[in-house]
Amino acid sequence: MSFGAGVLKGLVVTFKNMWTSYTTPRFQSGGVTTLLYPEEKPQLRENFRQFPFLIYDGDDPMGGIRCTACKICEQECPPQCIFIIQEKDERGKPVQRPKVFDIDMSICMSCQICAEVCPFEAIRMDHDFELSEYGRFSELYYRMDRLLKPNTYYHSIKPTDATADDAAVRAREEKKRAAEEKRRAAAAAKAAEAKAAEATAAADAAPAPAASAGDAVVAPRPAPASQPPSESSPGGLG
Numbered sequence: 001m002s003f004g005a006g007v008l009k010g011l012v013v014t015f016k017n018m019w020t021s022y023t024t025p026r027f028q029s030g031g032v033t034t035l036l037y038p039e040e041k042p043q044l045r046e047n048f049r050q051f052p053f054l055i056y057d058g059d060d061p062m063g064g065i066r067c068t069a070c071k072i073c074e075q076e077c078p079p080q081c082i083f084i085i086q087e088k089d090e091r092g093k094p095v096q097r098p099k100v101f102d103i104d105m106s107i108c109m110s111c112q113i114c115a116e117v118c119p120f121e122a123i124r125m126d127h128d129f130e131l132s133e134y135g136r137f138s139e140l141y142y143r144m145d146r147l148l149k150p151n152t153y154y155h156s157i158k159p160t161d162a163t164a165d166d167a168a169v170r171a172r173e174e175k176k177r178a179a180e181e182k183r184r185a186a187a188a189a190k191a192a193e194a195k196a197a198e199a200t201a202a203a204d205a206a207p208a209p210a211a212s213a214g215d216a217v218v219a220p221r222p223a224p225a226s227q228p229p230s231e232s233s234p235g236g237l238g
């Protein structure tokens, strides 16, 4: 390609970009990419991703947190910037929610792997990109309270994904409820069976009931042995 043709091609591209910036909606179909930021905010596409956040349902962040502290995201995160400690109850038994869930955003590379591997629709990628801080350490180390955001927020930034996630959450809860009902029914049937077997065993082990007086069976007396007539008896021959 000659030098003149290259310059001409570049001018065509420049003119095309200038034309589309005035004729297409912003941030759609290759429209204008320069905004009067921060007065003007870009309209982000649904699949835009910045850093991860945790989702909770309802009004109570810890009551409605979806994360079960399964730690799959922690294991799969390529730069290992997620730190999770599972919650325990007063008897030391593990509870299915995190006690600690931190992400070091100074390390996170927005790869979205954590969101893709999460089996509970609990961690998703945020749209919030205005995260500049004056420090590089604690300022960018996000604790759980900073990561938690309501499902309504998720719907506001990614309605398509949020609706699909809601359906998945409902289906899982329904499956869990059906399995629990089945388990309870099986336990109840087993308990009833055990009770019936116990009652049968008790009946077999009990002594036979004593017969009543009226029903007493009198053993027949043995018939008296026949005696030969005595000689001194009055009816004797002598």
Ligand code: SF4
Pocket (backbone or CB within 6 Å): 052, 076, 077, 078, 079, 080, 081, 082, 103, 107, 108, 109, 110, 111, 112, 113, 114, 115
């Ligand atoms: S987006 Fe990637 S790097 Fe960031 S926390 Fe998730 S898995 Fe780790």
Ligand code: SF4
Pocket (backbone or CB within 6 Å): 066, 067, 068, 069, 070, 071, 072, 073, 074, 084, 117, 118, 119, 120, 121, 122, 123
């Ligand atoms: S965010 Fe998801 S993958 Fe990570 S620990 Fe919680 S439930 Fe598991």
